[in-house]
Structures are given as C-alpha cells and as structure tokens.
Amino acid sequence: MKKIIFIICLLIFGFIGISMSIRAQQVSRDVAVSAYIYNFAKNIQWQNEDSINEFHFLIIGQDENILQELTTLSKTKNIRNKPIRVSSTLSLNEIDKAQLIFVTKGNEENLLNIFDRVEGKNILIVSDNYKNKKIVMINFLDSKEGNLLFEINKANIINQHLDIMQDMILLGGTEIDVAELYREGQQSLRTLQKHTEDLENNLINLEKSISAKIKEIEVNKDSLNRQTHKIKEQQQILDNQSHLLNQRENELNIKIKQIADQQKIFDQQTEELRELSVDVNEGNELLKRQKKEIESREFYIKNQTDKLENQSSTIQRQRNLMFLLAIIILLVVFWVITIYYAFKNKQKHNQELEKKVNKRTYELSLLNEQLRVELEERMHAQEEIRLLNQTLEERVAERTAQLESINKELESFSYSISHDLRAPLRAIFGFSQILSKRHRESLNEEGRQYMDYIVQASVRMEQLINDLLDYSRLGRKSIDIYPTSVNKIIENIYTDFKQKLESIGANFIVENDIPEILGNESLLQQIFINLIGNAINYRRKNIPLEIRINYEQNNKTVILSVSDNGIGIPKEYWEKIFNIFQRLHSEDEYPGTGIGLATVRKSVNMLNGTISVDSVVDKGTTFYINLPKSNI
C-alpha cells in the first residue's frame, strides 16, 4: 500500500504542471492508472519481444485523460530500450497487433470479445473494475476507501505466453486464484454452446420456412375453394340452360304434335277426295253406260230416221239433252283438276315444316355440344387444381420428413457428444480425486485449493453432461400419453425437495383438485422437478420463498401455473430462456446449466402442450403450461 501511495505522489509531482485545469481527484487516478500500466509492461516479458521495434499500448474506449497521460509518459519512458507507442480505438479489428491492451471502464462488455480474439496471442490485457474474474489478466479495483488497487489472474497471463518478472510482486496487487484447467473447461463448454446454438438456429429457420409453406398452401387452398365455388356457379348456369333447352324441346314436341295433327286432317281430306273421285269414276261409268245406251239409241234413232222421218222433233230434244250432259262432264273434269292442285300445295307446305323442325333440332344439338365441351374443360381445370393440391401436400410431407431426420441427427449428435465427453471427464474427475485423497498432504495450500477446484468443476461438468443427455434423450423414442394425475406426480417429487424447502423456510402451496390431463408420468416429473428447482435457485434471499401450483381449465385444456416470488425475469428474455444454454446469471451468482427450461419446453411439446412465462423483476415469475384435458 505504501508503495502505491509513493508512486502516486511521485507521479502527481511529475505531472502537476499539465493537470492544473483538471479536477485533482480525477487526475490522480488517471495518472496512477497510467503509471501502473507502464510498470506492468516493465515487469512482463513478451515472448516475441526480440522481434518487435516498439511496444504498442492500445486503449479500447474513449478515455482522453488516460490517452493523454499515457502518451505523455511514453515520450519520456521506454521499455528495455524500445520506444512505447500509445493509441486509442473503438473497433476491435487490429487489436492483435498490440502488446498491451487497456480496456477502459465503459467497455466491460467488450472484454469477453477481446479476450476471445487475443487468447494465446502473447498480448497482455489490463481491465478496469471488471466483475468476471475468470477472463481478466490484470484488473484495477477501487477500494471503499478510494484507493486504487489491482488484481492479477496469473493463469490467464501465463496462457498468453507472457512471463511475470520477479519485480511485479513489488508493485503490490492481489492474485486471483483461478485454475487454468477450470478456464479451459469453461472455454470448451462455450464452444460447444455456440455450436449447439447454431444448430438450434438452423432448426428454427427450417421451422419458419415450413410454416411459410403451410401458409402458402392455405392461400392456395383458399383460391381453390374460390374456383370450386365459381365452377359450382357455372354448373348452376349450365343446369339452367339445360332446363331451358328441355323447355324448348318440349315446345318443339308440341309443334311436331300440331303438325302431326294437321297431317291427320290432311290425310282425312285426302281420304274424302279419294272417295269423291270414286264417286266421279262411278259417274263416268254411268256416263259410259249411258253413252252406250245413247249409241244404241242413236242406232235405234238412225233406224227410226230411216224409218221415221216424222219423228225429227223428238230427235231434236234428244240432241239438246246430249249437249247438257257434255257440259256437266266438263264441269266435273275441271273440279277434279282443282282438287289435285290443292293436294299438291298441301304436300309442299308439309315438307317446308319438316325442314324447319330439322333445322331447329340441329341448332339445339350444336348448343348441347358446346355445353358438353365447356363442362369437360371445367372438369379438367378442377382435376388440375386437385393435382396441384396433392403436389403441395406431398412437398410439405417431404419437408416435414426432412426436418424430422435433421432433428434426429441433432439429437443423436448431442447424445454421442455428451457420451464421449464422459470418458475424459472420468479421467479428470477420478485422478483428481485420487490426488486430493492420497497426495493431499504433499501439496501446499495453493495446490490443495486447485485440486478442490478441479473436483468442483468435474462435479459441475457431470451435471451438465447429465442434463444434456436428459435433453437429447427426449424425443429419441416415442412416448405413451395417458390420463395422468398432476397432484399425484407433485406428491411423488415433493419428497426430493422436502428437505431443501424446509431448510430455507419455503412455503409450498398446491391446489389439490387439479383435473386429470393427458400426459406421461416421467415427462411431467421432469417438468415439475425443473420448474421447482428453478424457483429454489432463483429465489430472493431476503424474503421467504413461496411456490404456488394452481390451475385453470376450459372445455379441452387445463392450464397449470407454477408461480414463485423470486428474482423474476426481464421481459426481453421471456422467449430466450427456453433455448438451450441460455443463462441470465453467472454460475457464481446462481447455479444452473442452462438446459433445464429447454428440457421443460421439449417435454411439454411432446405432450402436445405449450408453455409460456409471465414475470416481474423483483416480484416473481409464473410459468403457464397448457395441456389437453383427459376426457374421462
């Protein structure tokens, strides 16, 4: 402590001239920080030191004071006879060219990023008041008394191929005890997590594209329905037209009947005419006979004339009679000719009528043909639409199958990964246990502590692997769904929590007439174990925990709710928490693996249910699980 105050005094003295206008307290801290950074650099040995021309100090963030102090310092100082160059940046593009990176106070969130980029690259990171000790190398601290302190994470510095010189100890500071192995374990877990997240994202994208396809199909279905409706309307019109056609046919039939009737009348008249002509023939016959008689009479008269010239007046009368008869015959012949022409006319009229009927019939058949063609076209269109629909359904089925196989692959992938991780873990866990058992006495305090860290980390790693196996085992085989009593399941798992709940003075309230649901005992157990475990882990330490399990119901579903009065979840994380490895707190603050809620959601989905969350920060959280009701 004396040393720090000494250096601060020294530097204040040195820079008093240029810092008159700035507030004294501010200046002393910036000056001290700069002085420390220079001294850190002096006491660290870079592996590549021989190959560089200058030492580059890079300040991440916009701290003008530090930049100014360090620049001033660099002008008068050097490190092992090499000049110092100071620059400041906000981007992380070229940070691996620097030897020393100072991350200013406002840029803590960048530190993880920077750490990942320069890891193992022979670069020293100095940070300011950063909370996560696992990824710092040298970190400034402000004590409650306002003194500037710093802490060193040796493991991380050594990992950068940097050597810490003896004099570093003289600068003061405290060491952070973080085992290198523990950090490596965390790193490999982070990679695994990223990989799984990518896979999850892929899955979500695929799901999205499927739902888009389904929407497309629905739109197609709608248009299909509209077309079907249209076809129906046109069918209606067609039916009306056929109806009209039938009417016309009927009318035509009636006309044909009328024509037939007229034909009948005509036939009758012809018959009458024939009868009349028979009469005329008979008259003719009579006439012939009379002629013969006349001839015989003439013969007789001739004979008589010869004989009786006196009877000439009688003969004259007879001649007159003959003349009258001739006129009558002429009249009869004329009448017969007139009737004949009338008959001819009638026949002609009949033929015209027939022609007209034929023409109408032909027109009707044309119309009929046209209608038939139209109908055929409609049916063709309908068939096409049906085929299109079928193709779309097939495509959806194909995509679903694809998705299922990807899902299977993913699950078996995570299963085998967790499986393969067990073997090295067994070696780490097993041998560290043997070491801490049999060789505890031969280790110093630090060694014993590191040993304990390894054992602790192994326990946690086993927990992680087991959770991951639980998660991936879900969905690897089909499950039975049957009527299940939620109250019975909660009763069963309560024994697991009883001791813990009593020891923290928690209140556990369960509504006791929850209706039976369609579920599966082991999945429901997993759901409640995880949710109750979370309520315990994320409780507020200053008030007694209260867990309440309740329900609502409608015709088809039961909505179970699991509420607590814990620390709550900010609204922007309500969806994210169900993703695997999504954690909101560090392992030190609240224990957990980030798999529990992912397992819960998967279990609920396998029971054809849904899960959602409602929460108020510092008030509590409620999870709602919607499950189908048992119909018994």
Add this chain to the structure above:
Amino acid sequence: MENLAQILLVEDNQMDVVLTLDAFREAKLKNKIHVAHNGQEALDYLYGRDKYANREEFPLPALILLDLKMPGVDGFEVLRQVKSTEKLKRIPVIILTSSREEGDRALSYDIGANSYLLKPVSFDGFTDVVRKIDDYWFSLNINPPDSK
C-alpha cells in the same frame, strides 16, 4: 473368501484401466487381475492362444469385466464367443460401460451378459462399484462348477 479368484479386465482405455486397478487397491481387494487391452487380446487369453498357452501362468478367470465400445473386436463379439464356447460359457461376464443406451443393454443381455454396470464418473463411485462386485460375485453369489 476366494480372494485369489482371477479376474480378466477387458478395457481399451488406459486411464479407465488405471482407475479400475486403483479402485481395487483402494477397496483393499487382492484379486489377481489380468488386463486385456482389446477384444482380440481377451479372446487370445481366454482360448489360451500363442503366448497365453500356459494355463499355469494364465489361468481361466473366475470373472470377466468387459467394456463394450472397443475398436476391432468389440465387447459384444467377445461376449458372443465366450457364451458359445462350451469351456467358457459358465464364466460370469459383467459388462462395465458408460453407455446407458437401450439397444446396448438389450443386446448385452440377449447374448448372455450376467450383469450390466455403468462406469461411475467419480473415483469414489468406482471404488464403491468394485467393492460391491467383490461382495456380490465372490462372497454372496455361488459360482458355477468349472466346465472342463
């Protein structure tokens, strides 16, 4: 107490071999343990082939601890051959694996495994398992007569 009963440990992972042997030591068990580092070596030992021809030096074991996942001849194949050989089929075979897979469990019992144990992750767990194997198979269980 047949502490002299010979055990054949078939395990390809050297670290698991060390852990198992260490667990026997921790449990203070003095059984003689012969280690076969793969399936082929186990079969050679059991059939007394080549360098294992001398039965005085390499006697038939009273118990076989068998890992499943091994390159080449795997645990299933070793088990299948042991159980279909007149001279060997009465030797109790205990599967010692890290696989909990349903398929592995089913197949093991189908082809005649006498017991199926999961490798514990911690050393304490290992010691416990080894102690229980000794308790059960060498104290409580009545072994079959030798089939010679």
